[in-house]
Amino acid sequence: MHSVGLIGGTFDRFHAGHLSLLQSGLSECSSLEVWLTSDAATGTKDPRINPWETRAGEMREALGQDAERVSMHVLEDNHGPASTHTDASAIVCTAETRPECEIINRMRGDNGLDELAIIEAEHVLAWDGDPISSTRIRNGEIDREGLPWIPDSVREGRIILTPEVEAELKEPFGLLVPGPEDDPSVAMSEVLAHTEWEWGPIIAVGDVTVRALQDLGRPADIALVDGRTRREPWEGAEGLDPSAYDGVLHCESPAGSLTPSLLEACEHAVSSWMESRATHLIEVDGEEDLAPLLLHPLAPLDSVVLYGQPGKGVVVRWCSEEAKQRCRRLLSGFKPAD
Incomplete structure (x- = not known):
């Protein structure tokens, strides 16, 4: 000894x-x-x-x-x-x-x-x-025990939101930055002031959020859109500019569920940003509302995930180990599609 x-x-x-x-x-x-x-x-x-x-x-x-x-x-x-x-x-x-x-x-x-x-x-x-x-x-790949952040069930097939998980998602998951609904650039300008020096990518979920960043001259590094807002077609989606991104990905994810197709698109976008800082627009056939539950587990620490809160402003959540743990737990509460 x-x-x-x-x-x-x-x-x-x-x-x-x-x-x-x-x-x-x-x-x-x-x-x-x-x-x-x-x-x-x-x-x-x-x-x-x-x-x-x-x-x-x-x-x-x-x-x-x-x-x-x-x-x-x-x-x-x-x-x-x-x-x-x-x-x-x-x-x-x-x-x-x-x-x-x-x-x-x-x-x-x-x-x-x-x-x-x-x-x-x-x-x-x-x-x-x-x-x-x-x-x-x-880099967001594993937890401290070496386990994956994405449950196997998400890769095996479509999973459906349960009432129990939905109840937990009612409250904003992050910091709510208030702003007028008719001018989302007000809240988004404040968000950018808070996130300008962050290490990780800025990830935006939702057409209004993505469009607001684009109009401010700072497109998201990873953007997810479905052509809708409040589950209704949004005419402002026509102003989204795919050429503002290095690549465009397409996937399917029906409302109230998450799919391997959406997961693969998010994984590709995150890994591309990590490897070469390449940016991507992900066009979702269905709904992208639940995508943050996949994006937090996939993203590197200190990434910023943004999504709109209709009538209130923009929700900002920095990607942390705590955020990853919460999302993994919520994903485990989904049920397999029939």
Whole structure:
């Protein structure tokens, strides 16, 4: 058993893989020094990475009683104190970070210190066989246990809204930005002022919402329309400009239900934006009202989902893990179509 082991990393969105890594270290070390990347360093990597205190707090909570054996420190560079540490005798890593550990050991040799024993932990795999990672969580692909956000039932066939789920959807899911019904640009201008610097895509659901963004010169990155408002044909839909988008997708989704066709279109639009920032207009044969229940689970964290609230204004919801959890739960409450 080693007296002191070292671990370094960002440890954002503390997940099952992080816990396994620490448990591997604790199984061979009496105590661990965990060096978490500083806020200054993470800010240049991905602005969605949580602050140091949040990351450290999540780690302490996940460790439970084992937290007494772990001390946490701020990592300002790639190697921290590992090359000069005189008390540590081990370092914990994964296969990807092992080369850095070998560099550290060479540096220790140059400093006249013994090499650190390298404890290599196995990856924890997500549902799809790929490793769980903070990047995948921030990109909206998986939750912290490596599970998908979209229930299998959504992929297997059309699912129908139940009265129980419908009751939960009565209240606006997000921040209501009020504005006059005859001039949606008023509310939308305020929305854009709040979302201008967000990292993720702006996703708009509904013809009036999509048209308002287009008229303001800032088309949505992903837009869903069905040619209707309040379930009636809307003449303003003729002013929608498909050429404002990099691509146009078509799908079917009858009123009061969600379909694999709609899911596939949303998945394609989100993945295209993630890969190349390509924008898409999704034209839905049926209704797009329930699409936010798919878009939140699919979208990267810090995306913005907008939809109109007739007679009231625009509802804004930032995509978060909490939003994804709520949508997954609601989707599980739908019933299969006959």
